[in-house]
Amino acid sequence: TQLLEQSPQFLSIQEGENLTVYCNSSSVFSSLQWYRQEPGEGPVLLVTVVTGGEVKKLKRLTFQFGDARKDSSLHITAAQPGDTGLYLCAGKGNYQLIWGAGTKLIIKP
């Protein structure tokens, strides 16, 4: 059974600080996605990483796929209150995605 573990489960920091969220598995994934979910809404895709070692940037967000394609990280530089939300990683399975439990991020002004 493929599993994805996210850490930390919860993170509350001040505006302007940097942070990193991790998504780890013992299984290899052919691709991995990161979604952000705001309260009262469904998740929205941020990025898909496909190649081992790949790094993608989305403004202040940097996503990295591990060399062995078993893990990924999301780094946010100079966090802002608008970054508040639940961040979910998801790995590609057969017909479906394998989801992590999520990291709840709160950025305090």
Add this chain to the structure above:
Amino acid sequence: NAGVTQTPKFRVLKTGQSMTLLCAQDMNHEYMYWYRQDPGMGLRLIHYSVGEGTTAKGEVPDGYNVSRLKKQNFLLGLESAAPSQTSVYFCASRKWGPSSYEQYFGPGTRLTVT
């Protein structure tokens, strides 16, 4: 484009009652999914469909049934609701293709079973 819509947005049921949640998408996507989301447990797949007239069980299918009579609609039924089914339910869809794994989500249905 409305994307993925879900009805109703909120519902309160008594134990043993039945209901149907409706999901509709206007993106002509082949694949559709029903998830439940509980605190600290992320998204758990209930049932999914890879095309009109086909359905398959996900991770937590017990107590739920689904139907996909039309490509754009995916219905989730609870025949006899239980308090353990109190959750937020999300529908999602994606287009066919080995590289098209982005899922588009509806806004969710918050269900409380008392």
